[in-house]
Amino acid sequence: MLTTPDNVRLKLYRFTELSVTQLYALLQLRSAVFVLEQQCIYQDMDDLDQQAVHLLVSDGADQLCAYARILPPGTVYAEAAIGRILTAEAFRNKGYGRWLITQSVNCTNSLYPHASIRIGAQAHLQSLYRACGFNTVGQPYDEDGIEHVEMLLEQRRPG
Numbered sequence: 001m002l003t004t005p006d007n008v009r010l011k012l013y014r015f016t017e018l019s020v021t022q023l024y025a026l027l028q029l030r031s032a033v034f035v036l037e038q039q040c041i042y043q044d045m046d047d048l049d050q051q052a053v054h055l056l057v058s059d060g061a062d063q064l065c066a067y068a069r070i071l072p073p074g075t076v077y078a079e080a081a082i083g084r085i086l087t088a089e090a091f092r093n094k095g096y097g098r099w100l101i102t103q104s105v106n107c108t109n110s111l112y113p114h115a116s117i118r119i120g121a122q123a124h125l126q127s128l129y130r131a132c133g134f135n136t137v138g139q140p141y142d143e144d145g146i147e148h149v150e151m152l153l154e155q156r157r158p159g
Contacts, residue, residue: 012055026064027044029064029067051071065096066086122146
């Protein structure tokens, strides 16, 4: 059974709805995790944020503790996409990751009913994504020095 981590609040924002403070916090957290912690030098700001819906997860003290973005079908893949999925280091191993993935899938399904969802997952996290219904498709590939795999959550079409 999946439970909500204690004292968290998830909010969805389109790019134009983000405050400057929220945008700064999410870019700072993405940089801390993907660039500094994972020692991956890449251009995080990829001109997709403007098209995305941003999921910000804050704790009781209004600190950003987890984040993901949803992209519409046809933006990166033919399917909808979820990316930049992360949990701040201080909040790991507390159930945020799986909960965030589940919430991201639910939000994507609400935004794009019946659209399948494709992700570019770090290969070492495949079991986490499999537990959330994703299946590995294709072969592993290198993205900015980290092995990734595409994973797909196929949605049933009505009718």
